[in-house]
Amino acid sequence: MIAAARRPRLAILAAAATVLAAQAAAAGPPRVVTDIPPVHSLVSQVTAGIAEPVQIMPANASPHAHSMRPSEAAALADADLVVWIGPELTPWLDRATGALAGTAARLTLLEVEGTRLLPVDPEAHDHAHFGGEAGDDDDDGHEHDEHDEHDEHDGEGHDHEDDEHGHDDDHGDDHGDDHHDHGDGADPHAWLDPDNARVWLGAIAGRLAELDPENAAAYRRNAAEAQARLAADAASLEARLAPLRGRPYILFHDAYRYFETRFDLPAAGTIALSDAAAPGAARLAALRERVRELGAVCIFSEPQLSDRLIGTVAEGSEARFGRLDPLGAELAPGPGLYGAVLEGMATALEDCLG
Template identity: 50%
Template structure:
């Protein structure tokens, strides 16, 4: 009798032993809060992506802790903006996990890219933006960014020489703050779903459905923000650094200038004099500091003028609670902060 029972148990266990193991949901690591939020929406209940950037930290010059480096090395997929935004992450990826699949969102097909400097062109409008070709046919710089991005086949990460230095976070060429255009958030949701489906085909339908739900949410968010910002589109303002080109372009806002070109750069005397003259002449109704930077320059520039000082802007969402809702919270905070000051 015992022999028969043993045979029955063995026979029922045998199929499980010879069946292929079910694919696991990839362990996903992301760089900055908006990327983490979009990825979390696509993954849904299947898993939680990890966010490397600590709350309140500077995305351009972050230093990972050993535990975070270990997480990166053990990742099944890395979703990030690209080396233009987080050069420290490129070095870590090439050193710690050269063979881990990585999805650089600036190189995702359909991403709308623009160059630094577009922020002060003063000719952006919703109609102009609506006519943008998101296939990049007219954007040579977009193709250059794609050429520089890591190959999505993941065969040549090791020893890959990018031929350019991102350490200084140069403020020429492609502006990496592309998440501030909600159309890009929709494109990226689709790209993330496609990559997750490639790695985890058993859950492909769930990833696709989650991405479609995310896109619908981004469209509703876009309409909401457009209504908030339309009344102040022609009112000029000054920002702390040149990170708002996509946001200004998409919503037709009028940015009179930026105090500094980048997070890591200090404004020159000539630049400050020129911008101060603009503010003193009534060329900016509001000046917006950023939480990671000393507001003294903004305060000094506004002194003795009619310009108002708005609340601090947070373009990367570094002060917002991470999670799937963080992207909407980030974008709403920018829109309401800007509109509140400009409306007086």
Template identity: 50%
Template structure:
């Protein structure tokens, strides 16, 4: 026996069972996913959490201990670069030899496209309006953009044709004034479009909304994926992993029933969220939001967007506006000015919860309770 294996053998004898070193080192990106992995590993081992609760996953600086957890990992579970674009490089560099599972790319995961507007329409909600990977809405948006582009092109061609005619001095002066106003309007529209594009860039994302853990349906799918990956790396404990996953899936069904019961008295109420992170929850529980103050996670909303949200709150009598722990409460206060809407704080990451197997179900219960209380 080699000297390298001797300490492991001694440890196994002292523990009277399987050596702890036989259990894979597991690193997980965010607390809700860490909770799912911890539930599957319960009784066998404990995964490492990379992004601490309360921190924004979109921008994060690794601590030395978190970098070490990635470097030592045999398995990595993460949502994907749509949520944590900075982490792809860290995983590639630090966890070079690890088996990496990108949950957004796993079979059976329901994906939704980003909603681009401040105000949401009824057809944006529910699984019937998208395929499993959400391309239909994206194609529709692309077609609309192409149509808008063609329309602008036609208008441009018309203007150029008009400029080709001879005019007398007076008509020419009027045309110049008109063109100046038209250019001014186009410039203002372009500025507004660019600003909206900047808001959109705040997602720092691909085409899909990455907040997919807020669907218990997705979470249930991932439990089996997690168990399979752990079992491949640690066959001796495969029975425990799959038994834990099966129990957790049953718990997820009960959790969904409980959340529906919590939300039932508040159905029909209308609410605005701080940023558009909740459509997976909305779709699973048929509980649609009316809009989002901020389109992206990394940018403040424009004054025009705030005015648009305020208009809906006043015109439609929106009942509730929800803040989040990670973001500026002053923006929510501004939105609430002159309205009678209630407010609350909703937390999609479990910032105030203890990481571990119990975090995910408690996170979902808290979200439902916050909505019900606010409405």
């Protein structure tokens, strides 16, 4: 029923996109559309001085479930190339691209040769999801399954059609089977390993060179310069983060394993929260006890999470609070965003753990 109800809306978007896209100029470099801000930043570095890619979703939208606006649908319909992480992160974009940009080329970054992939593993940390396993009931009667932990992170704040409050009258119609469970396969948060980003820069340049031979040398030159900058940045971050190893910290969501693995800075545990209901009193008590047992130095939130809830979990401990922004939801978009995401994470870890 949900999928059937969605089809008329996609058809309307497709019609609107066709009208708007027909007004765009056909000449010039390939029109590139990207998914999340870090990918837009990487593409922007490769296309610097040649073209400006379009980010298909706002920075504060959920990558797992986003309802496109007509202007975004038009940009997708007009695309010559879609550069995205993959359906593991944005399943809605997979369907939309097929419906609106069927002739566009795709570069799926998780499939790029040389990408270091980590498997989805709910027990990735020794104390992962402490305070109750996925599927456990809180004392408030709400059941939390593995879907719950994926919809309140990564710079969320669902973006919907505009009304006077910024809400979407169709709220929920695109969330049914977009309420995404990574399931088996690769953890999609692979952009948080800068070594993957370096590989992707080369792949982005290669695909653009195929589509636009006239600017091929410029794409490859831009990519090589960006790769060199990123290598230097990664070496600097490694030196800065090395003294922090072994200091226990807590994450609210298991989205950072690529960063943790790359810089040998594993978290002591994660708290899997639902966006549908706050944890009950019994769960909060268990979480507080676990934080004390671990002697956690810091508990990290994300831009969309409640500081009050963090304070409740930290009661009775000496844990400090920090904030991580893996999507760059609070950063200005553009070529510098990717490096700023890594810099911001390192600084937050230093400030809280150091």
